[in-house]
Amino acid sequence: MKALKIPEATIVRLSVYSRFLEQVDKKGIVTISSGEIAEGVGVSPAQVRKDLAYFGEFGTRGVGYNVKDLLRHTLKILGLNARWPAVVVGAGNLGSALVSYRGFRERGFDIVGVFDNDLTKIGKRLMELEVMATEKIEQIVKQHNVKIGILTVPASSAKDAANLLINAGVKAILNFAPIVLSVPADVEVRDIDLSTRLEILTFHLCLKEMM
Amino acid sequence: MKALKIPEATIVRLSVYSRFLEQVDKKGIVTISSGEIAEGVGVSPAQVRKDLAYFGEFGTRGVGYNVKDLLRHTLKILGLNARWPAVVVGAGNLGSALVSYRGFRERGFDIVGVFDNDLTKIGKRLMELEVMATEKIEQIVKQHNVKIGILTVPASSAKDAANLLINAGVKAILNFAPIVLSVPADVEVRDIDLSTRLEILTFHLCLKEMM
DNA sequence: GACTGTGAAGCCATTCACAGCT
DNA sequence: AGCTGTGAATGGCTTCACAGTC
Secondary structure: OOOOOOOHHHHHHHHHHHHHHHHHHHOOOOEEOHHHHHHHHOOOHHHHHHHHHOOOOOEEOOOEEEHHHHHHHHHHHHOOOOOEEEEEEOOOHHHHHHHOOHHHHHOOEEEEEEEOOOOOOOOOEEOOEEOEOHHHHHHHHHHHOOOEEEEOOOHHHHHHHHHHHHHHOOOEEEEOOOOOOOOOOOOEEEEOOHHHHHHHHHHHHHHHHOO | OOOOOOOHHHHHHHHHHHHHHHHHHHOOOOEEOHHHHHHHHOOOHHHHHHHHHOOOOOEEOOOEEEHHHHHHHHHHHHOOOOOEEEEEEOOOHHHHHHHOOHHHHHOOEEEEEEEOOOOOOOOOEEOOEEOEOHHHHHHHHHHHOOOEEEEOOOHHHHHHHHHHHHHHOOOEEEEOOOOOOOOOOOOEEEEOOHHHHHHHHHHHHHHHHOO
16 A cells, blocks of 8 residues: 555545445445446546555456455545544534434444533433533543544534544544634544535526526 | 635535534624634634635735624525425435424525325325325425435335436436435435445444454 | 556646735 | 736646556
């Protein structure tokens, strides 16, 4: 595994390949070609090969890739050979939905704490968890060695909530608040801005309107 | 406005600039430079100018941009000078959360229908809406002239749900299901894959671990 | 013959650097 | 003097095309 800089787009696709391979494996298929993967996930065969080649030589020339093997490798690369505890800060509608989101559990993520500083929400049960005050973040994060925090608080409290997570030892934040978080260099942040995603769509709808 | 091909990243940033300008405007600030916008949203000043230049000359050399003016322009470009009705298909946790998500309303999106084909969910009230059977999609989409559909169903039903939306006349889909939708060329799809976003984080956590 | 792995080419987005206004 | 708008340069990702392997 060379220490090259990997494009973020490659990581995103790796996640997609990995999930596609799970499906393929379930069907009992043993071998798959880059072309078949490409077909299945909507990219080019060369792209698939290039993406995988960043991490090693997983295929056999003239044959293709062993599905189980490649699946195991992609999961390993993404760090999904272990389970990841995570916490959610913000127990509003979105935060609550994420606590019970199946997709996370299926891919190895376990929500081990939900926090809010709204007194009307504290104590509420969500799945097997109880919403806790944000003062408890540090305790839970240390107890479960949590590295991942999911931020679903309003923009106005996002900065404070992020700091609580970072001070507790969280090293990666998935941020749903529509603001730019500034964090130390050793903390990874990725934003999911739901409105922005819709606005990409309205932009294109308008473009087409004009033609 | 030249008919150039605009990078998708530019549209994403435009949405961010636009929201930042709303904040700035609220503070009563009249004029702003590309450098100040850049600072506020975490990109380079040249990037800000280049992005805006795709759509016209909104600034004044030696001075900067008029905040209200630029805000109006960015909203217009994104199509946010009008409100957009939208429907949600999938009334699970995520779908329910999105129906009541404030951020959408604030940016001009109105959810006018929620659908599911799970009988235990049909009839349930979410905000001022009542969950309807998916057979009602066509009626509601046509009635409100809905162009945008939000898909929050499981992967297994996503293809069918997408087809219902498309047949009803929807032209843009925000897809939360972790599968690749194949749609006609006149339909825009953007995916939000929540697990993938977390997996980008675990990938980076693992990388750092190794150093 | 089929398919992977990869250097080279091509393409697209970002950054630079400066001319053009105010 | 200050800041925008933009052609040119850079950097990075994707596609191409083919050598290498089964």
